[in-house]
Amino acid sequence: MSEEHVKHLQELDRQGRLVMCGPFSDAPGGMVIIRADSREEAVSLAERDPYVLSGIRSYELRTWSLSHEGNKHMSIAEE
Template sequence: MENSTENQSFVKYVILLSMNPGRSFNEELIRSHVAYLRELQSMGKLVMCGPFVDVPGGMLIIQAADLEEAKALAERDPFVKSGTENYELRAWEISCEANNHLGMG
């Protein structure tokens, strides 16, 4: 059975953003964050992103070479750099037909 973690094309990185206590957004910070999202998009790094509707916070799914690059990209986000939000980073292995559902299909 092939180990699909060896195929980086099936690994994405999830950045979970959450607000730090006592902090808030302002228009300038939000615009900086959106500009950063556009930068990630132009680099081919942004898969999808958006805020949660049922709880505070948001999520970015990104493409990166490895966990170190994903961490660097997360820490460049103006929300994180400003200390307004913190993040949790997860490596997410996608189960799909192309990888025979992680070799178990």
């Protein structure tokens, strides 16, 4: 099953949707960070993962906002 999971991740990478992924070193499971145009698309991508389809793993979908100077998240601290 892990071969199919890796192929899924490779396809996401080819599509430019995979940002990063890997297993946790201190707990079971891992994290996959993807780019998606909508929450619905992200759900669809996650639910196509063979690990999820087979029931081996579940997923928790989170939306992540990057902090940077442009959105003022990085300017709240004084230098």
